[in-house]
Amino acid sequence: MERPEGLTSGAPNRPTTLTDYWAIVRRRAWAVALPLIFAPAAAVLFSSMQSPLYSASSSVLINRENIVNLVTGTSPGFDDPERIMQTQANLARSPELIGRVVQASGVPQITVGALLGESSVSARANADVLDFAVKNANPSAAKRLATAYAIQYTKFRIERDTAALSQALDRVRLRVSNLRAKGIDPGSSQFTPLLNLQSQIETAMTLQTSNTSVLQQADSATKVRPRTRRNGILGIFLGGVLGLGLAFLAEALDKRVRSQREIDAAVALPLLGRIPKPNRRLQKADEIVMLTEPRSIAAEPIRKLRTNLEFVNLDRNIRTILFTSSVQREGKSTTVANLAVALARAGRRVALVDLDLRRPYLNRFFRLPPSPGITDVALGRWELSAALSQVPIPAAEAEGVRGNPRSASVRSSPTNGNRRLDAFLALLPAGRMPPDAGEFVGTPAVGQIIHSLSEQFDYVLIDAPPLLAVGDAMTLSASVDAMIVLVRLNVAHRGMLHELARLLDACPAEKLGYVLAGAELGESYGYGYDYEYERREAEPVRRQPVS
Numbered sequence: 001m002e003r004p005e006g007l008t009s010g011a012p013n014r015p016t017t018l019t020d021y022w023a024i025v026r027r028r029a030w031a032v033a034l035p036l037i038f039a040p041a042a043a044v045l046f047s048s049m050q051s052p053l054y055s056a057s058s059s060v061l062i063n064r065e066n067i068v069n070l071v072t073g074t075s076p077g078f079d080d081p082e083r084i085m086q087t088q089a090n091l092a093r094s095p096e097l098i099g100r101v102v103q104a105s106g107v108p109q110i111t112v113g114a115l116l117g118e119s120s121v122s123a124r125a126n127a128d129v130l131d132f133a134v135k136n137a138n139p140s141a142a143k144r145l146a147t148a149y150a151i152q153y154t155k156f157r158i159e160r161d162t163a164a165l166s167q168a169l170d171r172v173r174l175r176v177s178n179l180r181a182k183g184i185d186p187g188s189s190q191f192t193p194l195l196n197l198q199s200q201i202e203t204a205m206t207l208q209t210s211n212t213s214v215l216q217q218a219d220s221a222t223k224v225r226p227r228t229r230r231n232g233i234l235g236i237f238l239g240g241v242l243g244l245g246l247a248f249l250a251e252a253l254d255k256r257v258r259s260q261r262e263i264d265a266a267v268a269l270p271l272l273g274r275i276p277k278p279n280r281r282l283q284k285a286d287e288i289v290m291l292t293e294p295r296s297i298a299a300e301p302i303r304k305l306r307t308n309l310e311f312v313n314l315d316r317n318i319r320t321i322l323f324t325s326s327v328q329r330e331g332k333s334t335t336v337a338n339l340a341v342a343l344a345r346a347g348r349r350v351a352l353v354d355l356d357l358r359r360p361y362l363n364r365f366f367r368l369p370p371s372p373g374i375t376d377v378a379l380g381r382w383e384l385s386a387a388l389s390q391v392p393i394p395a396a397e398a399e400g401v402r403g404n405p406r407s408a409s410v411r412s413s414p415t416n417g418n419r420r421l422d423a424f425l426a427l428l429p430a431g432r433m434p435p436d437a438g439e440f441v442g443t444p445a446v447g448q449i450i451h452s453l454s455e456q457f458d459y460v461l462i463d464a465p466p467l468l469a470v471g472d473a474m475t476l477s478a479s480v481d482a483m484i485v486l487v488r489l490n491v492a493h494r495g496m497l498h499e500l501a502r503l504l505d506a507c508p509a510e511k512l513g514y515v516l517a518g519a520e521l522g523e524s525y526g527y528g529y530d531y532e533y534e535r536r537e538a539e540p541v542r543r544q545p546v547s
Contacts (some may be wrong), residue, residue: 028247039239266497273305375432
């Protein structure tokens with residue numbers, strides 16, 4: 001038999017796609033949004049608390065040629081350009097030079113230490129130029145300090161480069177003066193070498209002053225703090241990166257089941273249907289969508305589940321089906337109640353049995369008053385026919401019907417003539433709570449009741465406790481034809497799935513598949529709903545009489 005649409009076992013080895021990553025971002029939207037909001041806000045707040053700061057820069061041209069060697073004709077040694085420029089940059093950070101800059105600039109309340117901390121000197125790459133940068137809260141002071149820095153550096157460099165030549169020149173001049181004092185003729189052989197040396201030294205000193213020159217003075221100052229717009233943009237970028245990192249970290253640490261692929265890989269069962277999370281209003285009112293809003297888009301997944309169930313049951317003649325889940329609060333009771341109504345409205349004879357004796361809930365959905373149930377029948381206090389309550393199912397076409405109908409007894413009148421009915425649903429509630437529910441569900445009386453119901457109805461749907469919580473479902477699996485397990489996204493953990501698969505393998509009943517709860521309602525349901533709506537308007541539903 002060909003597998004109906006929706007009964008897929010998934011592809012656990014499918015590679016991760018951009019859709020999967022986008023799903024993670026959507027699930028962890030809070031982790032992405034918080035840094036994305038607070039990071040730029042903190043950056044802007046921090047910027048607004050900063051005092052203004054301005055930066056001005058000047059530049060000095062460095063001549064690396066050795067003037068002395070050119071004049072004397074000697075051969076220069078090996079010179080590393082980067083080393084020479086770095087040496088000059090270090091020379092410019094001399095405290096002596098900084099003191100001269102402070103005095104020459106005329107900027108008040110500035111110290112040598114403060115200027116050292118608020119200035120920098122760097123050598124340009126592939127150029128013999130030093131750049132001087134000075135920061136100050138006053139833009140005018142920043143320009144004056146940067147300009148004074150460049151000028152004082154050139155003077156300081158010239159003084160250092162000419163210091164040795166100046167000393168040599170003084171010694172030569174002293175020797176010339178001594179010769180003249182002794183009355184030696186200036187044209188003698190003793191005078192000529194000294195005069196020539198004096199001329200060479202004076203020429204070298206003149207040329208040495210061209211080793212350094214101011215290339216550009218500081219004519220403007222730019223604001224470097226606060227830069228609110230730039231910090232805000234950086235905050236958005238960093239917040240986004242941090243948010244994405246937190247989202248994927250939280251996803252990696254979270255062991256809850258997030259996708260159908262994980263369930264497919266763990267339980268190895270066909271998917272019977274995807275059920276979205278019920279409306280919060282319906283949850284608070286203990287209502288089910290197949291009774292209150294049977295023509296809404298939210299009811300379409302239940303009808304698809306009904307169709308898939310009947311497809312897998314075509315050749316099996318399965319009548320008693322146990323519904324369980326991995327843990328509590330996954331929507332098991334809501335799903336089985338909706339499915340029972342859908343099957344009844346499709347003309348099937350359906351009995352709904354509440355065997356979740358620890359937390360019975362089905363009577364709330366159908367507004368059933370306190371009445372005897374399966375425990376009373378098993379103990380011989382009531383007959384099965386008397387304990388069964390027949391719930392009238394209003395026609396799906398009835399507009400304005402809200403709230404669940406009150407259940408009526410088997411012998412009550414099916415309708416008062418004011419409401420059209422599709423069918424009736426037989427409900428067997430839990431009844432009085434037994435002292436030991438786990439032992440009770442394994443009694444022969446319970447098995448006999450389930451067998452009797454299977455002879456009277458097309459489908460007997462049994463609401464059982466979660467499989468991982470207690471052993472009731474495993475015990476009951478010996479008394480039913482098949483089982484359906486419900487797994488809710490974002491509730492069950494990955495480790496639970498493996499334990500669930502192990503327990504399912506130990507259950508003797510046939511496993512029809514699983515229902516995925518908490519799935520998002522896709523657009524395909526919307527299309528199906530529109531089509532079904534138009535068809536029903538054109539062709540009224542023909543209901544079979546209830547036997």
